[in-house]
Every structure is written in structure tokens, then in C-alpha cells.
Amino acid sequence: WEFWSPPSDRCVKYECTKTNNQFIVVESKLECPVFRPEDCVPGTEKTDANGCCTTCTLISHCDVKNTTTYLEVNNCRSSVPVEISACGGSCGTSSMYSAEKNTLMHSCSCCQEMSTSERKVEMVCPDGKKIMQSYIYIDKCGCHDSECDKKNHLD
Structure with a gap:
């Protein structure tokens, strides 16, 4: 028993x-891994098959980060500074032992764009020629499930 x-x-x-x-x-x-209820999406707390360890879906802190800079493409430069966006922050990742499967269970997610839009800016080239350049702007970021990297173990 x-x-x-x-x-x-x-x-x-x-x-x-x-x-x-x-x-x-x-x-x-x-x-058990450290469990902090304040980091959980409410109502997602659960215990493993043994009733030992508590886990949950972590609240993501993945947001759009903006910077303002001049764009440069093929020696042409934007006539005004433009707002460039990026995704940054943390998403839930975990590694936990499962007695039922007798292995470590991995859960990974990645902070990346969820929706984008195309923006245009006027560019001025060295010869004085003006062209319109489009670029991708990130409107919304979020956590997406992804494959967890497997470590190679040396014997």
C-alpha cells in the first residue's frame, strides 16, 4: 500500500x-514549486493528481512597449520620429513533477504580438527624393502557448 x-x-x-x-x-x-495565489488568474487554481502541489494559470504581464525613433531604410530616413512597438514582459512557464505520468510536465508560453497594423511614414533619401515606407506596428501583445525546449542530458 x-x-x-x-x-x-x-x-x-x-x-x-x-x-x-x-x-x-x-x-x-x-x-512543490513555490505557489503564490496573488500571481494566479482567479479560479484557475488546481492540485496535481496526488493532491500535493497547487498550480494555476499565471497572470501575464505581457504588454506593448513603445519607443520613438527615426526609421532608416536603404540610406533613407524618416522625416519625423515614429513610434515603434515591441512586446515585452513575462508569461507563465512551469515545470512540475507528475506522479501519474512519472515525469516532469512542462508548460511554456511566449510574450508575442496578438494584433498588428500597418503604418506609413515619409522617408527622405540622400538625393532629396521622398518616398513612403510602410512598417508594422504592434497593437496588442499576449501570451501564446509554445513548445518548451528539451534539455540535452549528458550521460
């Missing part, structure tokens, strides 16, 4: 095994 005793920060597994015609209780401990 076996059972788990779940305190708040780690679980203790007790297993009864027979060794040399004697029954002994073997104790093993599972450390």
Missing part, C-alpha cells in the same frame, strides 16, 4: 514494502 500526506509546501509519500520477509515503511518527499 501507499498514501500521500500533503502539507502546504511538500508531500510525504509512505509506502509499505516487504524486504527480507519484513514489512517496512519507506518515506519519500516531493517538494
Whole structure:
């Protein structure tokens, strides 16, 4: 037989095994990742299959970041500074042991654009010629699920 005793920060597994015609209780401990309810999307808290560790969907802090600069393309420069956008911030990533699958379960997401628009700006070239240049502006950023990189282990 076996059972788990779940305190708040780690679980203790007790297993009864027979060794040399004697029954002994073997104790093993599972450390849980740090759980901060204030970092969770409300209502997404859940426990693993053993009822030991609590996880949730993390609140993302992935937002549009703006900077103002002159654009330069093929030696031509924008006649005015333009607002350039980028996505930046944190998204939820985790790695947690699953007793049910006896492996580490990975969850990764990436802060990237969710919607964009095309903008145009007048460019002035060295010969005085003026051209219109389009560029992509990020309107909204968000967290998108992505593949977690697998580490290569050396034997």
C-alpha cells in the first residue's frame, strides 16, 4: 500500500514494502514549486493528481512597449520620429513533477504580438527624393502557448 500526506509546501509519500520477509515503511518527499495565489488568474487554481502541489494559470504581464525613433531604410530616413512597438514582459512557464505520468510536465508560453497594423511614414533619401515606407506596428501583445525546449542530458 501507499498514501500521500500533503502539507502546504511538500508531500510525504509512505509506502509499505516487504524486504527480507519484513514489512517496512519507506518515506519519500516531493517538494512543490513555490505557489503564490496573488500571481494566479482567479479560479484557475488546481492540485496535481496526488493532491500535493497547487498550480494555476499565471497572470501575464505581457504588454506593448513603445519607443520613438527615426526609421532608416536603404540610406533613407524618416522625416519625423515614429513610434515603434515591441512586446515585452513575462508569461507563465512551469515545470512540475507528475506522479501519474512519472515525469516532469512542462508548460511554456511566449510574450508575442496578438494584433498588428500597418503604418506609413515619409522617408527622405540622400538625393532629396521622398518616398513612403510602410512598417508594422504592434497593437496588442499576449501570451501564446509554445513548445518548451528539451534539455540535452549528458550521460
